[in-house]
Amino acid sequence: MSILAVGTVAFDSIETPFGTAPRVLGGSASYLTLAARYFCPDVRLVGVVGRDFPDDYVQRFRDSGIDLRGLETDESGDTFHWKGRYHYDLNERDTLDTQLNVLVDFEPTLPEDYRSSQIVCLGNLDPAVQRHVLDQVDDPEYVLCDTMNYWIEHTPDSLRETLQRVDCLVINDSEARELANEPNLVQAADIIRDMGPETLIIKKGEHGALLFNGDTVFSAPAYPLEAIEDPTGAGDTFAGGLAGHLAQVGRYGADDLRRGIIYGSAMASFVVERFGPERLYHLNRELIVERARAFRELAAIPKLAPLQAA
C-alpha cells in the first residue's frame, strides 16, 4: 500500500511556557509523513518549500525513507513560516505571524508514479488545491482530509465540493461545530457526514478523539502525559498514524478505524513530548506498540455485573 500526503512543509517558530524553538521543521505534510512512515514503507510527500529551506531538513525526510519526488522547491520565494505562542495550560495558542510565501502559488503537479496512490491524505490547505491533487490520483481507495476554520469561513462552497470526495474527515471539535453550525457534537457529526464523508473523526486534543462511523461512536482517550513541551503538529501526527495503520492493514472497517485512532493517538502522544517533530525521528515499533497498548489499559472498562435489586 502507498500513502500520498499533501500539505504544508514549513518553518515553525514556537513559544511555549517551556521554551522557544525558532524555525523548526513544521507543516502538516511533514508531521503526517514522519508519523505514517513507521507503519507504511511507501509514503509520498506533496508540498512546496522555498529557496531558504535547508538541506539538512530535506535530509531528515530522506533518512526517514519518505518519497520526496513530490516536494517542489520554488526558488522565487521563501518557505511558509508560522509563528505561534501557547498559553500556560497549552490548550490555547495565538498565531503571532503567518508568512505564506511560496504557499500562495502552490498548485502541485504530481509525479506520474503518484497517480496510483491508494490512500490520499489531504492536509489542511485550500480546498481547491486539495481537489487539484485528488484529480491527479486515478482511483484512490481511501481519502482522508483535514481542514480549518479559515476555509470553513472563507471558501465554504469549495470546501463542500472537496468533502463530497472524502471518505474520512479529521477535524477538531471547534471546527466541527463551526462547519455544521451546531454546538452539539453528535448532531454536528450527522450534519457533516451528510456533506459527504462516511466517517468523521473529531480531535479533542487533551481530551482524546471521537469516531463517528456507521451507526456507532467510539470515544478514544488521550494519553495522560506528565510533561507536554509543544503541542504543535499533534493533529497531523495523529492523522499520519491513523493513515499509516490503515495502509498497513489495507482495510477501512470500524475496528480498523478504532485501532488506527489508537495508533494515531499514540504517535501524537510522543510528538508533544518535544519541540517540533523531534520525537518522530527516533521512534521504533516496540515503543509505538507499547504506547498503543497503554491506551487499551487506560480505557479498559471491566465487565459490568447486572445491577442487583436495590
Added chain:
Amino acid sequence: MSILAVGTVAFDSIETPFGTAPRVLGGSASYLTLAARYFCPDVRLVGVVGRDFPDDYVQRFRDSGIDLRGLETDESGDTFHWKGRYHYDLNERDTLDTQLNVLVDFEPTLPEDYRSSQIVCLGNLDPAVQRHVLDQVDDPEYVLCDTMNYWIEHTPDSLRETLQRVDCLVINDSEARELANEPNLVQAADIIRDMGPETLIIKKGEHGALLFNGDTVFSAPAYPLEAIEDPTGAGDTFAGGLAGHLAQVGRYGADDLRRGIIYGSAMASFVVERFGPERLYHLNRELIVERARAFRELAAIPKLAPLQAA
C-alpha cells in the same frame, strides 16, 4: 451498606438555550441521593431547607426512598437559591444570583442512627462543615468529597484539613488545576493525592472523567448525547452513581472504582437530558445497565495486533 450524603438542598433557577426552569429542586445532596438510591436501599440525606421549601419536593425524596431524618427545616429563613445561565454550547455558565439563606448557619447534628454510616459523601460545602459531619460518623469505610473553587481560594487551610480525611476526591479539571496550582493534570493529580486522598477522580464534563488510583490512570468517556437540556447537577449525580455502586459491591478496589465511574457517568448522562433532577425520578435498573453497557461499547479498543515491520 449505607450512604450518608451531606450537601445543599436548593432551589435552582436555570436558563439554558433550550428553555428556563424557575425554582426547580436542586443542590448537591439532592442529586447525590436521588442517583445513589438506585444502587443502595439505605441513602441518608443531611441538609437544610428553609420555610419556603414545598411539601411536594419533600415528598419526591420520600417517594424515592431516601432517609430524610437528617434534613433539617430552618423556619427562620428561606431555602438556598441559585440562579444560573448556560451559554450556547452548555460548557460554560454564569451565576446570576446566589442566595445562601439558611445555608449560612448550617451546622448539622446527625441523627444517632447516622453515626454508623459506612460510605460518607461530602458534597460541596464549607470544609469545616464537611469535617463537622465526619466528626459525627463513628468509623466510615469510605469517604468521598467534592469541593469548589470558592473553598480552594478562601479556606485553603481548612480544605487541606478535610482532605486528609478523604479517601476519594471528586472534582472538575479546573478545580484540580487550581487546587494543585499546576496546569498539567497528571502532575496535579500527584500533588493533590499527596494532600490525603488515595484516589482522585477528575470530572471533565462532556469529555468524561479521569481516575487516578494506585499507579494507574483510567480515562472514562462521556456519553455522546444528541440533546442536552440542562447540565445542572451532572457532577453530583455522577458522584451519587459512583457512591451507589461502591455501596452495592462493598469494595473499593481499582475495578470497583472503574465500574463506579461508569455507573456514575451513566446516571449523569440521564440527568442532563431534562431540566433539574426530573430524569432521576423515573429510571429503573434495566435502563441504567443498558446505558452503562453502552459506555463499554463506546470505549472499546479492539485487540491490537503486533505492529508488523514496515
